[in-house]
Amino acid sequence: MSRLRMAVIGVGHLGKEHARILAGLPAVELVGVADVNQDQAQSVARRVGTHAYSDHRQLMPHIDAAVIAVPTSQHYFVAHDFLSQGKPILVEKPLALNLAQADELVDLAQSRRIILQVGHIERFNPAFMDLANRSLQPKLILSERFGPFTGRSTDIGVVLDLMIHDLDVMLALVSSPVQTVQSVGLSLFGGMEDIAHARLVFANGCMGTATASRASPVGQRRMQIWGPEGFALLDFAARQLTLIQPSPEIRQAGLDPSDLDPASRAMLKDQLFGRHLQVLDIGPCGGDALTAELKHFVHCVTTGGKPQVSGEEGRNAIALATRILESMQIHSWQEQTTDPAHPYPWPTPFGQLFSPVEAKSAA
Numbered sequence: 001m002s003r004l005r006m007a008v009i010g011v012g013h014l015g016k017e018h019a020r021i022l023a024g025l026p027a028v029e030l031v032g033v034a035d036v037n038q039d040q041a042q043s044v045a046r047r048v049g050t051h052a053y054s055d056h057r058q059l060m061p062h063i064d065a066a067v068i069a070v071p072t073s074q075h076y077f078v079a080h081d082f083l084s085q086g087k088p089i090l091v092e093k094p095l096a097l098n099l100a101q102a103d104e105l106v107d108l109a110q111s112r113r114i115i116l117q118v119g120h121i122e123r124f125n126p127a128f129m130d131l132a133n134r135s136l137q138p139k140l141i142l143s144e145r146f147g148p149f150t151g152r153s154t155d156i157g158v159v160l161d162l163m164i165h166d167l168d169v170m171l172a173l174v175s176s177p178v179q180t181v182q183s184v185g186l187s188l189f190g191g192m193e194d195i196a197h198a199r200l201v202f203a204n205g206c207m208g209t210a211t212a213s214r215a216s217p218v219g220q221r222r223m224q225i226w227g228p229e230g231f232a233l234l235d236f237a238a239r240q241l242t243l244i245q246p247s248p249e250i251r252q253a254g255l256d257p258s259d260l261d262p263a264s265r266a267m268l269k270d271q272l273f274g275r276h277l278q279v280l281d282i283g284p285c286g287g288d289a290l291t292a293e294l295k296h297f298v299h300c301v302t303t304g305g306k307p308q309v310s311g312e313e314g315r316n317a318i319a320l321a322t323r324i325l326e327s328m329q330i331h332s333w334q335e336q337t338t339d340p341a342h343p344y345p346w347p348t349p350f351g352q353l354f355s356p357v358e359a360k361s362a363a
C-alpha cells in the first residue's frame, strides 16, 4: 500500500514535534515542512530528513494531507488554502481565531466532504481515554490548567490558548448545551487575559468551573469530575486517573455516622477510603498523546473515518470560549456597570499591596 504523503506547516515549538513523529510513522511519507522562517524550516527538515519550504502553497500539489501548526492568527488562512484544494488537514487547537472563521472552515470542509480534525490533544491523553470509556454522568466538573509564561501564543489570550483544552473536554463529557456562562479575567502582559476563571451551567444541571493561567509559578493540568457513579480525578500532566466510588454496602444501605456507636464511628474515620469509598488508582497510563492523535488522523484520512475531534467540535469549543470572553468583558470588578472594559489590566489602580511578611524572631 502506498504511503500517505504529508507535510507540516509551521515547525516551531509544536510543529517540529509533529514533523518528528510523522517522519517515523511507516504509513507516512513526510514530503516536506514549511515555515515562513526559512532557517527554522531548514533546520527541522534536516533533522527529520525531508525538504524545507518557506511557503505552504508550494507544497500543496505534492501532498495528500497536512498538519497545520502555525500561530492561531494564521490558522484560518492556511487551513482555507488546503481545504480549497481538497486536502484533509489536522489543525492545531484552537481551530481559528474567532467563531466566524471557525464556522467558515467547518462549512468548507463539510460542503466538500474533506476531513478536518482539530488538535485537542487531551482527548488522546491515555488517562482521559480510560475515563471516557467508563459510564459517566458528570454533575460537577472543576478544571485547573496552569503553566509558566512561554512567550508563545501571544496572538491569543489564555482562554483560547489553554482553557480551550478543558472546554473541549467538558463538552465531550457532558452531552447537554451550556445554558449560562460567567467569567472573570486578568491581563498581566498586554490587552488579553492571562489568567481566567469561568463558571458554566449546563441545561442538564451539570455545573463546571475552569481556571487557567499562563503566568503560573507551578504547572498543573487537573480536572475533578463528580457524578452519581463517584468521583474522578484526572491528572492530564501525570497521565493518572483516580476513581473513588461508594462500596456495594453503602450503595445498598447508605452510611449515616449518627447511627454508629463511638467505636464504630472512630473506625469509620480510618476505613472511609478503602472499605467504604473504594479507591482505584490508574496510571501513569502509557502512550504518547501526540503520536496517538497523528496516527488517528492518518487512519481517518486513509479509511475515510470521522475524526474523534471533528471540525464541528473544534468550532463548538470556540463558541463556548467566545461566550466566556464576552462575559469577561462585562464583568464588574468594582460593582459598577460603568467599569472599564475587561479583562482587568494589572497592576490595578486600587487597593493595597500585600504587606511584607515580618520575619518571626526565635522565641
Ligand SMILES: NC(=O)c1ccc[n+]([C@@H]2O[C@H](COP(=O)([O-])OP(=O)(O)OC[C@H]3O[C@@H](n4cnc5c(N)ncnc54)[C@H](O)[C@@H]3O)[C@@H](O)[C@H]2O)c1
Residues within 6 Å of the ligand: 009, 010, 011, 012, 013, 014, 015, 034, 035, 036, 037, 040, 054, 056, 069, 070, 071, 072, 074, 078, 092, 093, 094, 119, 120, 121, 152, 153, 161
Ligand atoms: N495541542 C497543544 O497542546 C498545543 C501546544 C502548543 C501549541 N499549540 C498550538 O500550535 C500552534 C503553534 O504553536 P507553537 O507554540 O508551536 O508556536 P511557535 O511560534 O513556536 O511556532 C509557530 C511557527 O509557525 C511559523 N509560521 C508563522 N506563520 C506561518 C505561515 N503563514 N506559514 C508557515 N509557517 C508560519 C513560525 O515561523 C513558527 O516557526 C498554535 O495554534 C498553538 O495554539 C497547541
